[in-house]
Amino acid sequence: MKSVIVVDLRLKQSNQNNHTSFNMQAAKGLINWIKMGISEVTSAIDAEREARINAHAGVINLEFGRLKKGFAFDAAVEKFGISGGDRSAVAERVYRGFLARTWKDLSQTDRETELLSWAAGCLGISTDKVSQLNQEAAANAFQQVLVAALADNQINDAEAGQLSQIAARCGFTVQTMMATFFEHKGEALIRSAFTQYSSDGKLERDEWKQFLQTVEQLGVPRDKMLHAIRQPARQLIEHVLADARSDKEISEREEKVLSSLLSNLIDDTTFVAYVREQIAETKWMAEIEKGRLPSIGSPPEAALRAGEIAYYSGPVRYVRTRELSSGKKTEELDGLAVITDTRFILSATDKSFQISHRKILGHRLSSAGLEIRSDGKGAGTYSFPVDHDKAFTIWRVAIGRANQTIVETGTNNTRHISRDVRQRVWQRYGGRCVECGAADYLEFDHIIPVAKGGSNSDSNVQLLCRKCNLKKSDRI
Ligand SMILES: [Zn+2]
Structure with missing residues (x-):
């Protein structure tokens, strides 16, 4: 039932955004849901057989433990009256039990590998099946170690070593293990790690280094990494941009930070162009606000007087x-x-x-x-x-x-919104315009203008996109 709701939401979202990636996600979600539905139906029909195989596997397991080296599967099958149709399923179930016990400590010794191989031979399980079951068990252990390792948002050398050992038990490297079993989970884990670093509206050099190290240790290529962090990276840049523009100016330092974020995090030229344009426009406007108006020469549309600019x-x-x-x-x-x-x-x-x-x-x-x-x-x-x-x-x-009135300059401190306030306001509105939900062209806005006595505190600051900010000026 839960899955159905998830699928519905995704489909709804895809209709609104008309975005291909959402459609694909929705399709995948739907397929998974259908698959899950089928396996549930199958297991419901075979509930009786399941119980029988579990019971058989239990007694075979005991017999194995009792006879040890003297165990013979054929003899045991006959002794407990296991039908030919159940035989291989029982063998697999017993072997899975061995695997689970072996991997309980999240590692596998050479001795354990040897024993497993011998047991698989005794149980007469095909080589392909054994290797599939081994991989599944190793992937399961790998996942547990991976999740625990990422609890502190990074993978240190010891953790990387442990992952590598687990992968090696079924002939994988960390990279091929990730690519084979965790392609989508890997992207989600990377995205989650990045979001934890970036959600405060900045990405420190050390955080970025740690993140890259984790990505490298997981063997995720750069294009996959950029794809995985696409959304949070854009949000971070929008946040930094809105922060920088909150004083109507972009300093050299702010521009450097934005440039570095763009070159490290974004491979979409359209988005890069949009941000660059915002930077250029803000700088240009700041110059004008300071009274440095551009001279454009004499336009053909009008006859200018002598000395007129x-x-x-x-x-x-x-x-x-x-x-x-x-x-x-x-x-x-x-x-x-x-x-x-x-x-x-x-x-x-x-x-x-x-x-x-x-x-x-x-x-x-x-x-x-x-x-x-x-x-x-x-x-x-x-x-x-x-x-x-x-x-x-x-x-x-x-x-x-x-008219020789004082031109309000962008550096006017009375309307300065502190970084703490900006950070809280950004979080409060989830990096979106309060009016229309837009995630770009965002501006920190004084609900009651400073000129009319409004303050710079949390309660008087909101996040608006430029379009809605302009509309708002109608009402004041
Ligand atoms: Zn808006």
Whole structure:
């Protein structure tokens, strides 16, 4: 019943995400569940036979112990009236018992190997079957040692030696043992070890070294390792990125850490490009916030005055809704924007206008765009289809400079959220946006803005993605 629920959840998840790997997982889960179902049915039908074979194996085992070297399987089979159909099953059951006793201490001596081989011969079990049973028993012991070894999240040399000895008893190395019996469990164990190191939002050099050593001792190749840690590695990088950006700046050190994480943990170029873009954008925005506006030369869309400096040019959409006596009237305009040190210029096919930064009475960012209040022309909402964040910020800073108001810099300490708070908030929301559950473009957000008296404590900080953060500004 439990398995059915697991399968259902996975299928549901795969529908939502439409993700192939989930579909495959779901399929595997389903197959395992069906297999399990079949074996349960089979064993239910054969319950009577099972009991009989167990009973036979018990008496044969006693007889073996009593006669020792003098034991003969044929004679015992006849003595206890074991039918021809049960014969090999009883022999296997007895041999499994020997294996279990041998491996109880999680090791097998040369003497034990010899005895097992002799017993298998006495019981007339085929060589293939013996080797299969030996492998199963060794794999079982291997797994117990592996789990115990990983309790401290790493495998030391002694533990590696023990694993290697167990594997060698059935002709395996640690690597081939892992690949043959623990391919999926191995990935899960590696992922779990990595997650324990990375869940605090950082990966120390020593932790990474220990992790790599464990991976190497288990003989897991790099591509398999990267695949196994795909999710937690991305989460770690998102966490480090959000941490770094919480002060609206990325220091040289933070950039170095991110670069090193990317090159060590990620082999997906799309994700690397996304993170690099975030870093570049944050640095670029920090420069603008400091008042270092970029000069772009004279754009062809507008005739600049002598000495006027252009900061930005790109497509813009302008919307203005007015209440007239005849009713509501909405004006929409698509054109090109140029932002300079003194004004904003909009050029469209049938209309062009400009607003001096000094004529602007106020501005406010909303999900619709930048709302401009002005006593002259140009009041309305502006959105920029390309580079909207950049355009907003440039315009806002240019307005501030033209009006000589103090530009808020990113290094303002009053809105600094401490690392402890960030760590707890990240854990609280599981590295996801509180509004929509997105796991990327995450930002630490003051629920009540610092400017309105909000604090930097746990209760006033949440995790929002950029889209939801922008939407939130509508409501404040
Ligand atoms: Zn969101």
